[in-house]
Amino acid sequence: MLDKKLLLGKAVADSLTENIIKDVEYLKNEGVNPTLAMLKVGNREEDSAYQRGANSRCIKCGIEPKIIELEEDCSEEEYIKQLKSLNEDSSVHGILCFRPLPKQIREEVVEDVIDPIKDIDCFSPINMAKIISNDSTGYAPCTPKAVIEILDYYNINIEGENISVLGRSLVVGRPLAMLLINRNATVRVCHSKTRDIEKISQDSDILISCMGRAKMVNEKFVKKGAVLIDVGINFDEDGNMCGDVDFDSVIEKVDKITPVPRGVGSVTTSVLAKHLVKACKKLNNL
């Protein structure tokens, strides 16, 4: 019963990976060796965790991961020099810049440097603008795109549905709202300044939380039979990973739900790999 309600990320990631493997084989037959460069500054635990995930997904897909580690005190000039050389390196097809960057490196400067065609996680404003204009030649950030992949994999209808997105960050909430509007959903964006957020959320067919607040979303937010997508990655008082959703409180009411862990987070690296293949094809006119 409970199991039937779970939207597990693994099945989605496996399905994406299967297609990526075929694409990579095709690219290799054409003489192209798909390569993802990951540009890291310093040694943050979150970066390393994501890097390990991205690394193993690449290898599973036949993509070559290439890690460039810069010192924590690396200057902006040095960072830009490195990024430019990756832009120009024709053996590199996609670039993932780990963020946030340390203070001495300004994101608003760097974002204009990365080649939009290699920018597979939507760092460049050019790709962000393409999300607003519903132009599919760009790349959405991997996390909101992972949400869409999950809904599609499990045949959950998006068009015409009333969807609330809780959270308005630049990396998740805002682009996700645009992606859902592009798919003809009726979308509301709620956030910390929303009045009566519980009541407001209750009318949603699909409720997506990306607030980053542990277990904030309880049964009061949820309409009976709703689909709940939990993008949050938080840690509870005992140090256990948890989402934005108080799982036990909502499980009776929801029709479907992504758990944390084993939900949205399991899909992002597959989206990254999918974008890498797209970039690779574009760069080689294939």
Added chain:
Amino acid sequence: MLDKKLLLGKAVADSLTENIIKDVEYLKNEGVNPTLAMLKVGNREEDSAYQRGANSRCIKCGIEPKIIELEEDCSEEEYIKQLKSLNEDSSVHGILCFRPLPKQIREEVVEDVIDPIKDIDCFSPINMAKIISNDSTGYAPCTPKAVIEILDYYNINIEGENISVLGRSLVVGRPLAMLLINRNATVRVCHSKTRDIEKISQDSDILISCMGRAKMVNEKFVKKGAVLIDVGINFDEDGNMCGDVDFDSVIEKVDKITPVPRGVGSVTTSVLAKHLVKACKKLNNL
């Protein structure tokens, strides 16, 4: 009684203009002559009407309007050459490209050519991305910005309000939704694929219609006491200009409403002039 409900554009435009005049005087004292270039292709009636409005607003503000008219069959190459020369011309501080462009000129190519600093009506993806990222160094498109100016002028609170935007165009609905989220509103975007749009709209404190469908919004869409902003410019069966709102049907229920004409449309050229001054200051480090 009825008059008290009207949010007239003229008062907003007058107030903006008053401030712009002061800024222009200051700029002229600094030896800068604020100049707006308007780039037109062919002779469309809508363009000419807007051009006349922009022209007279410029003159009222002390801004020099400069109109460049290209032939209807002008090539993309020729258009880009003209645009580049305006980018480079240091006597020009802002560029307004009339759109839509004729078919032979691709917007997705041209939008990357215009200098983002001179792009005072948000044609460039760089400026569009700045709206999403709540970066006030760019320029919003003039029409959605005019909506914000009206709400502010009439002291209508935005933060925390439930606002529905009906319409999701790239020039109005989408950027307007982002501008309102930036101002801490809870924003829902509805459109032609929204189910029960009347019922959905009813819970809005502020309802903004930019669907471009004559008199579609009637009393069934409106909560008693709501504020209604009508961005539509349409023509009814008798050829009279009208908005998206069926004015007579809603007037009893609303607290405030922008009429059409004399509403939002009366404010856009003042926003354009305001943006021109901003560009002028930026270009001259003033």
